[in-house]
Amino acid sequence: MRYLPLTPEDRAEMLRVIGAPSVDAFYEDVPRTARLGGKIDGLPDHQGELAVERHLSALAARNQAASAGPFFVGCGAYKHHVPATVDHIIQRSEFLTTYTPYQPEVAQGTLQTLFEFQTQVAALTAMDLANASMYDGSTACAEAAVMACRVTKRKKVVLSGGLHPHYAAATKTLCEAQGLDVVQLPAAIDGELELAGAADGETACVIGQSPNVFGTVTDLTPVSEAAHNQGALLVSVFTEAVSLGLVTPPGEMGADIAVGEGQSIGNPLTFGGPYVGLFAALQKLVRQMPGRLCGETVDADGARGFVLTLSTREQHIRRDKATSNICTNAGLCALAFTAHMTLLGEKGLAQLATLNHEAACDLADALEAIDGVEIVTPRFFNEFAFKTPMNAEAVLAMLAERGILGGVRASRLLPDAHMDDVIICAATECTTETDIAAFAGALKEIV
Amino acid sequence: MRYLPLTPEDRAEMLRVIGAPSVDAFYEDVPRTARLGGKIDGLPDHQGELAVERHLSALAARNQAASAGPFFVGCGAYKHHVPATVDHIIQRSEFLTTYTPYQPEVAQGTLQTLFEFQTQVAALTAMDLANASMYDGSTACAEAAVMACRVTKRKKVVLSGGLHPHYAAATKTLCEAQGLDVVQLPAAIDGELELAGAADGETACVIGQSPNVFGTVTDLTPVSEAAHNQGALLVSVFTEAVSLGLVTPPGEMGADIAVGEGQSIGNPLTFGGPYVGLFAALQKLVRQMPGRLCGETVDADGARGFVLTLSTREQHIRRDKATSNICTNAGLCALAFTAHMTLLGEKGLAQLATLNHEAACDLADALEAIDGVEIVTPRFFNEFAFKTPMNAEAVLAMLAERGILGGVRASRLLPDAHMDDVIICAATECTTETDIAAFAGALKEIV
């Protein structure tokens, strides 16, 4: 077996040194009745690279890749171009095959990039500081909710009607397990500001999203003011990190905690994961933050270096007193994020964001021109919802038959919202005028 | 422009330091009449990654990849599976973006792998030693011919009728330029032994190939004996390096110089290049060898290390007295070769060679069963020639229409050999039983 260096001779010699008759000796503590003789059945024996590659390539061939045709699917994951350099960097053995940087003297590569990542995320969100990543945007959102409850010592969490339904669900799951109350405002395309009225004296935090799941961008400043008046926090969510180049960021709207999905920068779609959760907060909340933090220090020679710090918040030190149970996070995806962001810089991100917005505007123009089609998102960045005269599921199926992936039906995310005729679609820098023409043309035929 | 780090401010500041009014000052030696104003026209301006990728992907999509269907094309380049590890290794920045190892203190990575490569090539060919690579098999063959003339101080080179016609042509080109006489024996499927009779007192070397271009394997021992009796050398050629795992290697047949193509081990087809020329010889000929040689030595601390050596043979030292004009060779392809060979080892190579041979035997069985089809290669490794009742070009075209790449027509390589009905086809470890069935089935329909 190509991955196993020991030879039969090695094994015999090692058993001799150990003084064990055979490897079975090592398994003597296994209850007799539970010991397996021979191999586990129902599974094939080992195979060479070529065979494995053939099988998995065949499976891959049964999926329609985003680049294979006109593509407009969004709702929390976005098709962007990632520079080839980024993939080269994350495949460096020294980044790919190392562990969490517990031994800083031989992990400065990982640590310095984390420090740069934290700085980039803080700057993008316009917050004081950020952690070294969470699993993804949805789990970051859930952690933000419970953190807000710890900070405020309150138990009520209010979710906007535009928060990504998966984020809302993940948040409910975690909160309810901890005996916290979650109030979900009814699904609304342009309802983020309703959070302002929803905060009361029991409220730990209100959670709003901009751009929200329908693509609507909202200045949440009124919400943060209302929340703060009630002693509650604003958790500001985003699922499209590229929007931070153009749209008002959480820190400019008075957010206390900003969480979001970082996939759009540096990471491929990969059917939903692995992604990278971004988590930023105000300085004063730092000791309540979940996840790892990388900080600057010096070594014995006085040279600048970086280490993981404030770990007294974490499970491996504080165990049942920890702020979260997270251990492994999204290291390599964070590296991809920071590498792509390092190439973009402020200038590149602003330009990229503008291209995304213009592509979406062009798409909106093209779809609006079709009668029966109505854009229902009032203000948007690179994603919006539209109404079709037909059932959305049927429309998307017919588009798919034509090789066009036209977006997500609202009913898939919100089965109870009575939005069976609503499609949410996104455009990015990868969207060409031909793609838009193909989409509009096909949609016209269908409806 | 993403590859250019200088900012306009940098440029201005640097010109100031230099004391030059503008970059034009640096081009003052260019004859006025030849100076270009503005940009060269007829060429587009710079483009982003996405645009470049789209254009080249579109071109790539207009080629039929070997893995896309049943594939049997050989004749000097072979479709083999290369382990993913090999590509990872050659993409390491430290191997990919470094130069020829002129500064050994900071090039031990390259140098040690070259030393290992030389040892592997010598062992595979069963020769005393090998150099650090040539451009490809055909240029290695040409260099071997002129080297033989230097060694023997004779001017006549005899080429077998089974030598790959491109190798023969490259050899003629170089020899004739140097006023050497090249005798080409008539194309023959099983004619390597005719070299024995062709060597006379003027002959510097005879050049035979096994497996030859028709796939025929031949023990060239009688040829080397005859040549040596005449004071001539045997240059033994191979184009399929995998055959060395199963077929009699040059060193076992009394070859003085062994040259061949190394593509089959570690390197993709890539439409013919870059490949890696293998060049091995007897110890006593070392000072007449072309190309680079890596040798063992010690550093100031007495530690083992490696350096380029015997460079007094080379152009950069000996200029017009050099054994060859080669400078840049096939370094990274040699690294791919040695990395793949390091994974295979003797055991893996023998097994790989056997699988290739068995696939070819199965293919031969299937084609032989078709009436009108006749296998004309008497003894073969993984490639053989067969006669069809129809014109070979037509047959191949019809196969291609069915998505099957059935081999090479002899007439493409040997327009004058009156072999219009001969097809040369190869099978490897990548050839499946389904591929063979598809080929035989289609051929049956066609002829």
Add this chain to the structure above:
Amino acid sequence: MTMNNTGRPTTPIHGKAKTENETVSGSRGLLQREDLIFEVGSPATTGVDLPAPKGRKTRLGGVERRTQTGLPGLSEPQAVRHYVRLSQRNYAIDLGLFPLGSCTMKHNPRLNEKLARLPGFADIHPMQPQATVQGALQLIDELATWLKTLTGMPAVAMSPKAGAHGELCGMMSIRAALIARGESDVRKRVLVPASAHGTNPATAIQCGFVVDEIEANPDGRVSMDQLREKLSEPSDIAGIMLTNPNTCGLFERDIKEIADLIHDAGGYFYCDGANFNAIVGRVRPGDLGIDAMHINLHKTFSTPHGGGGPGSGPTVLSEALAPFAPVPFIVKDADGLYHLVEEDRREAEHSFGRLCAFHGQMGMFVRAISYMLSHGADGLKQAAEDAVLNANYIQARMRSVMTAAFDGYCMHEALFSDAFVADGIETIDIAKALIDEGYHPMTMYFPLVVKGAMLVEPTETESKAELDRFCDALEQVARRAAAGDQSLKQAPYFAPMRRLDETQAARKPVLRWIPEAPPALAAE
């Protein structure tokens, strides 16, 4: 796994050993100096070329960014160098043995990286029509089948994003089961051995349980007496969280009895599967009475650890817990097509809900199935045996110079205490000295039940030669530690950096770059 679990960060002896002959460039031979991107680049430049925007009027309704990020953009050559240079300051599996106990740092095959990048996997969207991702759904289903077969469990939840997330999944399932039994308010006590990984108690708390710690026996296993005692009044027992093989590298030989006791007490048995690598193919957790167990694909099944993730923690469930599994999950229809169940209703009416967005760590799934297919049933079993053999070999070779924490054979990792170490020398000094010898240290100060613990897990992908080289180095460092060699206290000497000051980092945290850090940004 975790470092310095004592919570006492290291403070180096400062300025004692300044490296002489400095260079002008700040580099030393091949080791390149590299500053922060903020010191290298400027916000005015960028390393990407994008078409110029058309400048059409926006539809943002004025919700626009007002402040600047000030983030630099590096040209591509600068960016490549930045990361390549930094990478060379990392230790990695590809450089040598990485004996972090409990982390299973094994070889990461490049085939898996290649396949995970096929457009058919890397370039598909989680919300595109399910008819257009049948290959992806089938792959997840195939992986699920492997996991269920290897563990002997009837169900598996695929969405957990790492081990700790899998723990959350398992404990949420238990909570849901208790709710279904109407006992969730009373059954809140979860037994957790003192040797448990920090994520176990942390997870229990995250799910609203209370943690009741059980001691370990002198032989490194759960104290059955104490367990019985804690179960004497079982009405409030929710369950137990036990790692097996446990964090001492030992198999809990009473595991079936433990399972029976817990079940009799009306509780459920959560098994932390982080150490599954030791027993794959030799025993199935399903035969041991386990109700839930997470599997770290990034340990047992070789998906790269990436310097801290991403991971993937599929969680197998017993018949008792299966109905409460989270959404989404995949169902194969009669017509052979696959579909996703995404809502906790109908087919998933008892599901405790959703753990995260979308369908789990697809990128890790591709790598894991590629690893499994490559090994096959035969190879996986051999891998487990070799992992255990390698650990026992190290234990046997080190016994004479170091203090093995327990007698007898170990499983996949060898645990030592600092008993053999002279006063004034600590486990961490041994760790840092190993760095000079070219090794990443073992897990230090964990598990807590052993003083100055050193937990060594070589994994099966080490050759005997590598093991011997490591043992020779460790042996000599151990002798120096036993002899009280004070030079250990300043190790490492040969690493890119000397020992780092964690105390200072925590006292005045600087968590982001700022031209010069205003005190405002140091945490109070």
Add this chain to the structure above:
Amino acid sequence: MTMNNTGRPTTPIHGKAKTENETVSGSRGLLQREDLIFEVGSPATTGVDLPAPKGRKTRLGGVERRTQTGLPGLSEPQAVRHYVRLSQRNYAIDLGLFPLGSCTMKHNPRLNEKLARLPGFADIHPMQPQATVQGALQLIDELATWLKTLTGMPAVAMSPKAGAHGELCGMMSIRAALIARGESDVRKRVLVPASAHGTNPATAIQCGFVVDEIEANPDGRVSMDQLREKLSEPSDIAGIMLTNPNTCGLFERDIKEIADLIHDAGGYFYCDGANFNAIVGRVRPGDLGIDAMHINLHKTFSTPHGGGGPGSGPTVLSEALAPFAPVPFIVKDADGLYHLVEEDRREAEHSFGRLCAFHGQMGMFVRAISYMLSHGADGLKQAAEDAVLNANYIQARMRSVMTAAFDGYCMHEALFSDAFVADGIETIDIAKALIDEGYHPMTMYFPLVVKGAMLVEPTETESKAELDRFCDALEQVARRAAAGDQSLKQAPYFAPMRRLDETQAARKPVLRWIPEAPPALAAE
């Protein structure tokens, strides 16, 4: 480019500076010891898994291998480590400035690596039906168009595999032209400046010409007086091989006159285009009277140098030489389809024949066209100007401490002599000291026309900050050299190895591994 052209290999001062505190493992911190594969692995093992052969009877007719290779097979984890460890003993562009004069070591974009690996390029066979490779033929045709346009030349031969191979192509074309004129037997003399790269004279000889060396002027250019003199009796003149910009980093300002003189003498003008990077977009060789010029795609157009290749040397040809171009070449038919001319007959009746198998370095073509499209006409010109600006900046900054070989501006590389260096210190000591500062040395002892030459080519992909850091380091090393600092003679101190003994390597060559080298294998 070439090192130590004096042919006097280095012999270090031995054992003077043994590095103290050795480790047990042989590694030092992150720098891992790594032995030869023959010492690591065994022939009995393999790192690949292949299906078992069926064992069917062979059709080899007994022509089978009798001896064993004895070559080891390393398991995949061992193999990966072997190469990753070794890689870290290399310097590379991705680590820092690589100022090898005449080598144009510029950034290698990863986009190009990605695109060259598309199955549509990497997985196509040179002999498959041309109808199935139209995209590949079009790509080669597009690249040819770029090259012809940038050089202003009417034709280009794409098959040469590197610069020297391109020289062969050009000189073969000249030879063929002379044959066509019936003058090949008389016209055998080729003028080659003393400053020429070694491949120029070597190539001339390979093509059966005789080399007649011309001196350089004090200003580093061809001596026109001597040129006229050599052309006074022109009947045997075949042509001239001239590098422009030349190997002193200067533009041959009399180039048009040189061309005229050669042409009047009945000869042809071969231009070595290795330094084309300096002038792309500023001047077209076609406007200078050149008949043939090779282009190193692996220099000017950024295809990676790979530690010694592969390269690619397309060679542009004038109207006079175009008919004699080698096969194969590509023709676009009326129907827009492309076909290959593979035989030197019909369409190619005057072709001098074939240089090598197949159609050239396709893998490099993809990378080069990707580079060109990315830069565009505007970017390529900017790149040339930045390359020249960077070189002049270094020259300007170093003038005060080093001896610039010539007055005035340089083109893409700055040349210094060792005049400023104290007795007993040599160019090579400066080179080795730069290694300690984290840099690959510049080209040493070339061109030969300058004593102790140091040729510095930064390329355009260096930032001003990197240039300044390099200049600061070089400045200090230069001052030490001027002051006669003897410690330079033992440099490098911080590299993975100390100075290596090239003399011993050449005296008793050990060119392959053998258990212990029998004297038989040391060359007499």
